[in-house]
Amino acid sequence: MSRKSLACLLLVSMATTLALGGCASDRPRSLETVRTVGDRAYDRGEYQTAFIEYSEVVDRSPADWRYRVNLGKTLLILERPRAAREHLAVAHNLRPNDERIVDLFAQAMLEADDHDDLFSFLRQRVEQRRDVANYLRLGHFALRAGDVDEAERALLTAARIDRGRTIEPQLALAELYANIGDDERALRRLRMALSFDLNNEEVRQRIRAYGEIPGPSFVIVPDEAR
Numbered sequence: 001m002s003r004k005s006l007a008c009l010l011l012v013s014m015a016t017t018l019a020l021g022g023c024a025s026d027r028p029r030s031l032e033t034v035r036t037v038g039d040r041a042y043d044r045g046e047y048q049t050a051f052i053e054y055s056e057v058v059d060r061s062p063a064d065w066r067y068r069v070n071l072g073k074t075l076l077i078l079e080r081p082r083a084a085r086e087h088l089a090v091a092h093n094l095r096p097n098d099e100r101i102v103d104l105f106a107q108a109m110l111e112a113d114d115h116d117d118l119f120s121f122l123r124q125r126v127e128q129r130r131d132v133a134n135y136l137r138l139g140h141f142a143l144r145a146g147d148v149d150e151a152e153r154a155l156l157t158a159a160r161i162d163r164g165r166t167i168e169p170q171l172a173l174a175e176l177y178a179n180i181g182d183d184e185r186a187l188r189r190l191r192m193a194l195s196f197d198l199n200n201e202e203v204r205q206r207i208r209a210y211g212e213i214p215g216p217s218f219v220i221v222p223d224e225a226r
Contacts, residue, residue, distance in 0.1 A: 031061060038067075042074060050074050058087065065094040065101075072104055081111035099133070106141050115145050126154070132162045136172055143176055151176055164225025167196040167203075174206070183210060192222040 029037075038053030054071040057064055068091040075084035085108035092098075092105050102125070109118035122138040139154035155176055159169035170193040177186035187210050193203045194214055207214040 028060075031057060034060075035067065038070065042070065047074050047077050051078060062090075063094065065091045068094070069101060069104065072108065076104070076108060076111065079111075081108045084108040085112055085114070103137070106137065110141055110144060115147075118145065119147075119150070126157075130161070132158045132166070132169065135161065136168060139172055139176070143179060148176070148180055159222070159224045162224060164192075164222035167193050167200075169224075170196075170222060171203070178206075186210075187212065188220070191218055191220045195219045195221055 034053050034056050038050050038057065041047070041049035041053060051071070051074045054067055054074055057067040058071055061067070068087045072084040072088040072091065075081070075087065085105065088101065088105040088108050091101050095101055106118060106122060109115075109121065118141060119138075122134070122141060126134045126138055135154045135158035139151045139158060142148075142151035142154060152173075155169060155172050159173060162169045170189050174186050174189035174193060177183075177189065187207070190203055190207050190210075194200065194207065197203070198214075198216060198219070204214040207218070212218060
């Protein structure tokens, strides 16, 4: 083979190698890689990077509800609640019974000041289920939205349904009354909460903040248990 032929052959070989390398670099990353990069960025607090990676996952796999949720959470951290709401609405449609998604969806509506939609959504849930958890959720978000009357109605309903069996409605009512400066009713609900566990340090500290001693004689039975 002549030197000229050999040189031509080497040039063709190099061109082919470069072309193949270029094709390889143009291949999209696997979705698993994109998910992993996004998760690592989120864990490091690099939320803008996480947003970019999670957006790619959702664009390429629209039915991936887990990463819709991750994208929604990231957008909430980035203070973009309206965009978060859109993705969390899709996730909720895909997983309507996932309580974590319900909470995040409600959070997005609250932060976006979509109070009408928020209350419509939460009231529909209590009408459908009429359970303690959904009334507590309605009460919690109503209080955060500044609707004290709605919050009290929801929390009292939760307590009635619960019939004094668990501490959560009592603590929620104590928080409500403390927020509006009704110390008498707040303390009364803390006394009821203490009936579930005399050693509950959170309850004991809150009672001490009112200048009272959280001993056995201070306990009262929840109204709803009578």
